[in-house]
Amino acid sequence: MVSIHPDLFKILRGYASLTAPIYLQFPAHLEAQIINDFLVDDVLLNLHFQQYPPSKQYQKSFWKWVIPHLEKKVQTEGDSEAEVDSRIYELYSQELLTSSSTPSLRPGNAELTAQSPPAESYITHFWRPGGSTSVDIGEWQTTTLLESRTLIESGTTGLRTWLASLILAQYLILNPALVHRKRILELGSGVGFLGSVVASLQLLAGHEDAGTLVMSDINDSVLTRCRDNVQLPCNLSSSHPDVRCCFLDWSAALDPNDIAPLTSLLREEVDADLILGADIVFDPNLIPALVAVLRLALESHSRPRTALIALTIRNPATTQKFTDAVRDSGLILEKLDLDMDDKMFMEAVEGGDANIGVNIFRITVQ
Ligand SMILES: C[S@@+](CC[C@H](N)C(=O)[O-])C[C@H]1O[C@@H](n2cnc3c(N)ncnc32)[C@H](O)[C@@H]1O
Missing domain, CATH: 3.40.50.150 (Vaccinia Virus protein VP39)
Known part of the structure; x- marks a missing residue:
């Protein structure tokens, strides 16, 4: 059984289906380390999403929503060791933030700017x-x-x-x-x-x-x-x-x-x-x-x-x-x-x- 906390599973499903972050709930009641691990292992390093990724536009809006919540969570826990996993910052600042354009998923398509209509995307339901009801x-x-x-x-x-x-x-x-x-x-x-x-x-x-x-x-x-x-x-x-x-x-x-x-x-x-x-x-x-x-x-x-x-x-x-x-x-x-x-x-x-x-x-x- 591969179980996952229901509130994290909701985030995973929301990310997979490109649900707008305003409809997602940050699980502030869980420990920062648990949220960090989930975001790195199940979202960022998830092999399925590496092969079938949500559009860069969506990823950007997702991490833009997650990061401040996670930073606040880490701060309020007051554990001097705890910090947001550096791989999350790397992805956001090096891959998502610096790409002002949204690369197309298929060769031959013109790149779109951030102001463009949403780019085509893989979506996973x-x-x-x-x-x-199951969390397995x-x-x-x-x-x-x-x-x-x-x-x-x-x-x-x-x-x-x-x-x-x-x-x-x-x-x-x-x-x-x-x-x-x-x-x-x-x-x-x-x-x-x-x-x-x-x-x-x-x-x-x-x-x-x-x-x-x-x-x-x-x-x-x-x-x-x-x-x-x-x-x-x-x-x-x-x-x-x-x-x-x-x-x-x-x-x-x-x-x-x-x-x-x-x-x-x-x-x-x-x-x-x-x-x-x-x-x-x-x-x-x-x-x-x-x-x-x-x-x-x-x-x-x-x-x-x-x-x-x-x-x-x-x-x-x-x-x-x-x-x-x-x-x-x-x-x-x-x-x-x-x-x-x-x-x-x-x-x-x-x-x-x-x-x-x-x-x-x-x-x-x-
Ligand atoms: C609003 S989309 C719905 C697509 C899909 N069933 C869904 O719910 O996601 C309407 C679909 O009907 C197709 N369609 C429109 N007119 C049609 C026609 N005269 N004969 C067959 N299909 C048609 C369109 O190409 C389009 O894929």
Whole structure:
């Protein structure tokens, strides 16, 4: 068992998921030496973060928050021997503070200045099958992604993970039987967080036949990033034998020229038991096409099929338009009762603070 104090684990998870320091709590009740050791061994020298680091911008803001707290803690303990570990100062002053620019993680990208929008970054989410109370790190899974930290990049919203994905992932982690040995299709999968978690859940069930997962999106760069993320060697999803990413434009469902290949893709190739989608209702104009795709995928009569669509309620009128369109198309829609006050993902805590709600809708055929 590799246990860690819960308050330090929260900091570790916050650092890994680039949680803004204002949402972190410095554990001033712990001994300075314990905090020092944790920061050096588990954060600064952590092999995972050396390979998949948070952006320099984030690291800078994290250490800028930590250092004064740690200095104050050392002073108040009054132990003349105790001091902030020099490696922390070295990292901050030599690597982070002196780099006025934020080097890109990929060659070829122009360097950004400190005033630039947030740079793309690796982000690591800790999650635990069955719930989030254990402090034994060995019981936790991690999912790591390289993603944009801006809301829109290169004209797409798909290059970062959105709150609805975190909430739907939590729902599935708490109800893993929904994905075990199932054929799954994700619509508008973005950079692949939800899919990577689903693939891991399928493998964790330990069945020989884990199930299948097809992640789909309209944007080629998003699909490339999604594929890369799911295949990162640190992610369990990389060892799933049957995960793929494919181009799927919902508007094909309303185009007489495209509907036949789309129907064949949905009903013959993918043949999904469960269709997932997170934050895919944001433009009212796309609703008719999305609902048409859902109908095509769900109304294949050989066996019962279900869709779970998680929506961040930014504009209630848009959500209403979606729920009306689903019901008008003859599908059954119900809003799930989510008993998830305890947010499993640190970023969800941050996003949830903005009073934005996420609903999960279950959609089935009559
Ligand atoms: C707000 S992002 C959500 C991404 C991801 N599901 C998440 O929650 O993090 C919306 C996604 O829908 C995709 N999308 C937008 N229009 C689409 C269309 N017509 N067909 C398929 N995907 C589309 C975008 O490329 C983008 O990845």
